[in-house]
Amino acid sequence: MIYLDYQATTPVAPEVVAAMRPWIEEKFANPHSPSTWGREAAAAIEVARDRILTAVGLDEGRFAFTSGATEALNWAIKGTIERSERRRVVTIATEHAAVLDTCDWIEGQGIAVVRLPVGPDGIVDLNEAERAIDERTALVAAMLVNNEIGVIQPVERLAELAHQVGAVMLCDAVQGFGRVPMPLGPDLIALSAHKIHGPKGIGGLWMRKGAEPRALLHGGGQELGVRSGTLSPALCAGFGEAARLASECQERDRDHVEKLWEVALSSFSDNWTINGSVTSRYHGNLNLRLDGLDAARLIAELRNIAFSLGSACASGSGRPSHVLRALGLTERQAHSSIRLGFGRYTGEAELRSACRHIVRVAREQQEWAA
Known part of the structure; x- marks a missing residue:
């Protein structure tokens, strides 16, 4: 074959498998338990988090683990709308279904959604974007690298337009993380491990300070108090090692x-x-x-x-x-x-x-x- x-998806790197194995075979404790083993597992998660933050390379932000990029994008879009008085989202017609379908859903809840067209090259028209992004806009969502055709969108310029009117900028960086330089402008960045030789079933959301969306999942509030659910130390460790390798390679x-x-x-x-x-x-x-x-x-x-x-x-x-x-x-x-x-x-x-x-x-x- x-x-x-x-x-x-990408093949899982051997180093990632090695990083995950201890947390599957021996150190299986719940990382949210106060036991010695639980604290050890929690410490491994923090090591993984630090590795991802280092690989992202942006200051004044924090990273929360999720089940994948689809959850991260849903959380970013719905949670930003919930915390804002504005009722408008601007995105691009070529975004991933995790963004477009979520926008379809919020549109059914009374939120206005503008889907910007692209040219024959697949790149958004910035003049169209400038006209669409106004004081009514709560969120601008744009993919860094398109998953189907590989084109790179002008995310930093879109972030500038968003910030000029006080809107939040969300970047789906799933296909770009570890492959191209990360843009400096976004307030929220969705990531996935299995696109960078990590395991499936783990992703996350990088959040600039002050731009954190409201929680999508409620329960124990385990993940930084903003995302509930028991984390898998093995998946987190695998994501952290994949991020380290992506940055290094x-x-x-x-x-x-x-x-x-x-x-x-x-x-x-x-x-x-x-x-x-x-x-x-x-x-x-x-x-x-x-x-x-x-x-x-x-x-x-x-x-x-x-x-x-x-x-x-x-x-x-x-x-x-x-x-x-x-x-x-x-x-x-x-x-x-x-x-x-x-x-x-x-x-x-x-x-x-x-x-x-x-x-x-x-x-x-x-x-x-x-």
Whole structure:
């Protein structure tokens, strides 16, 4: 199997597995217990928290663990609206479903939601954003790196626009954390461990002082008094180690994926088109279109290569990608697009081999259709 689905999830790093193992096998105490073992587990969680804060690299903030980025984004959006007298949210049409579906829900509660369009390159029009972000706005939500097409949004400029009118800026940094520099402007940043070679089922929300959203989950108030639920020391330790590695390896990983990007591009003819900006992007995400291709069939035929149509969260729905449609692609063009994701553990030879098989089967499909 050649794994090219790094945007869906990443392989767990061996160092992460080693960091988690003691808290699964031996040191299994509840970290919220006052026992000696409980205090030891709680201390391990704080070590992990410090590692994540160091990797984020932003001052005057704190980090709360959650079950994943979906919970973090729900918490950030709903909790910010609850603590604000303003009744307007501005976001982007290409955001992840965890943001867009939450915005759909709050819209049903009487909150106005503005979904900013993007250009053919997938990047938001800042003039449109400036017109939309006004004194009625409580929250601006924007993704750092798009999960389907890899483009990088101007998050720092959007944060400036938000702050000019007293709004809070939320950044979904799930696909950018550990891969590209973190933006300086956001007040809230959602993160996930399994996108940076950590375990699934753990994420978190970085919060600038004074911008903390109201609690979404109520109960024991275990996590900094703002998020209830018993934490898993193993998952937290794994996230902390993954964050440490991401920070340590970021430059090396970036150089590696840029080489892989060139390897992949050299494998495809001019008949293939890159979806989204070629310049403002993370190079470990390559979304390609071949007009007339049946992308779902291509994936089914290449069972030994793991790649995707787009967001793993929307796979199987049968609907065309909302991200690609927002770029102006037709429904047919969206269904003719594939996403290749590669990273730290992808080899140049295996990537070249996978691309060769993709091109071959796609050509056979076209010849059969003709």
